[in-house]
Amino acid sequence: MVQxxxxxxxxxxxxxxxxxxxxxxxxxxxxxxxHLLKRKQRIILDPRDTRAANVITPQTTGHSxxxxxxxxxxxxxxxxxxxxxxxxxxxxxxxxxxxxxTELKDSDFNPxxxxxxxxxxxxxxxxxxxxxxxxxIIDEYEVTTKDGFILELWHLRNENEGKTNTxxxxxxxxxLLQSSGSFASSGxxxxxxxxxxxxxxxxxxxxxxxxxxxxxxxxxxxxxxxxWDLDSMTRYDLEALIESVxxxxxxxxxxxxxxxxxxxxxxxxxxxxxxxxxxxxxxxxLSDKLDNLVxxxxxxxxxxxxxxxxxxxxxxxxxDNRWVFGNKSFVPMMMEMRNLLAxxxxxxxxxxxxxxxxxxxxxxxxxxxxxxxxxxxSPVHISVKLMQWWLSLNPLKxxxxxxxxxxxxxxxxxxxxxxxxxxxxxxxHRNQHKPLPENWPKILLFTPxxxxxxxxxxxxxxxxxxxxxxxxxIWYIDEYSHLDVLWASDVIERIGNPMLAHLRIPKPTFAS
Numbered sequence: 001m002v003q004x005x006x007x008x009x010x011x012x013x014x015x016x017x018x019x020x021x022x023x024x025x026x027x028x029x030x031x032x033x034x035h036l037l038k039r040k041q042r043i044i045l046d047p048r049d050t051r052a053a054n055v056i057t058p059q060t061t062g063h064s065x066x067x068x069x070x071x072x073x074x075x076x077x078x079x080x081x082x083x084x085x086x087x088x089x090x091x092x093x094x095x096x097x098x099x100x101x102t103e104l105k106d107s108d109f110n111p112x113x114x115x116x117x118x119x120x121x122x123x124x125x126x127x128x129x130x131x132x133x134x135x136x137i138i139d140e141y142e143v144t145t146k147d148g149f150i151l152e153l154w155h156l157r158n159e160n161e162g163k164t165n166t167x168x169x170x171x172x173x174x175x176l177l178q179s180s181g182s183f184a185s186s187g188x189x190x191x192x193x194x195x196x197x198x199x200x201x202x203x204x205x206x207x208x209x210x211x212x213x214x215x216x217x218x219x220x221x222x223x224x225x226x227x228w229d230l231d232s233m234t235r236y237d238l239e240a241l242i243e244s245v246x247x248x249x250x251x252x253x254x255x256x257x258x259x260x261x262x263x264x265x266x267x268x269x270x271x272x273x274x275x276x277x278x279x280x281x282x283x284x285x286l287s288d289k290l291d292n293l294v295x296x297x298x299x300x301x302x303x304x305x306x307x308x309x310x311x312x313x314x315x316x317x318x319x320d321n322r323w324v325f326g327n328k329s330f331v332p333m334m335m336e337m338r339n340l341l342a343x344x345x346x347x348x349x350x351x352x353x354x355x356x357x358x359x360x361x362x363x364x365x366x367x368x369x370x371x372x373x374x375x376x377x378s379p380v381h382i383s384v385k386l387m388q389w390w391l392s393l394n395p396l397k398x399x400x401x402x403x404x405x406x407x408x409x410x411x412x413x414x415x416x417x418x419x420x421x422x423x424x425x426x427x428x429h430r431n432q433h434k435p436l437p438e439n440w441p442k443i444l445l446f447t448p449x450x451x452x453x454x455x456x457x458x459x460x461x462x463x464x465x466x467x468x469x470x471x472x473x474i475w476y477i478d479e480y481s482h483l484d485v486l487w488a489s490d491v492i493e494r495i496g497n498p499m500l501a502h503l504r505i506p507k508p509t510f511a512s
Contacts, residue, residue, distance in 0.1 A: 148220030175262030181377025348372035448480035
């Protein structure tokens, strides 16, 4: 007991120092790049279009790529020339568009001014505050997992409709250290609002602990409050959220669409690729519950940034040392700062500069007036054990950083289909083959080329060389990075529209 107390005190002091140094470095980095460099230099230093990405190598089929050019429009006044190279053989679209946001950034003209001027820019850490202005109610539910964690599930509905309807359900699942408010923080320019406005029944799912950690004491003892990682989130949280949505739909639909970002995509692919092991001894199978998986910035393989940033390398080296990070909540000071400062501009600013410094993400493609709002809905509580799953260098632990190949083997087919799979050798199959593509979820991948946190090119190469092409569709977006798939000003045009155009939507069953 005394040793545990020592661990808590020492790790608290170390993480406070760690966060303080990180914040100072982030503020200096922001000041230097924003104020001491000339504007022209800042544009040159922006990593967009300079990344030495891994090469995408489709299999040789003898077919040539079909290249076409199309023009879309943000509005009747501002046409956007979209450059798209389409590879119909491998089912991938290369979005080569450069939107020139670096030039428009300081311009007085903004093609989205009508929408932005209607947005309330007051900072309130509550989605309902903003969505009530759109005549949308956000119902909040609590969902209890089988292992005793109480999750938050948010439901968007119009003020004039009841809590049940016949709309097709879409569940959105967030990334690491975020809540699913990240899908909705752009208001009328967000993917959550867009899907709701397009006639879908939108549910925002949140993983365990979140903003306010809650546990079912009949199922869980205090010793288990922080004893969980991504395996637990995949096994229990995904099942609880999906089954809850389908139950609240009164079994009108047997499946739903999962729209996931970053860590949410990791949970989804873990459940699909390794489902037989993860869900063994249960009746639940993720592949039987999804019509579609929409993966935004999919996190399946680690990217080069994990080996480049000093603070990330420090975390990886010491994450297993309980004297440094403890063994409960990961850097709890982050949540204390949020509880104290969320809703103030300084909190959103500090959150942005820290993300910018750690991961080289920037707001060039975002709507600047909405930037501070995005950071109202993060961070959230996570466990040290979850960060160990992501970063640990311990060879005895299966972490994302060192064991991704074992979890997601490149050379094996994850979604085999009878008479269509590249290799019919079952030793090269991760799962049992199925007779038709419709027996697997349709997988839509939106992979940003500027994302160095994860290796999207490696995942693309896996799909185009080892998966049946009828199972997936890929968009490879040149100028997007990890968070642009949520918050870019043109996210509806570049992700929302093509996503809805390719979803597989069943009719309601109207089960009695």
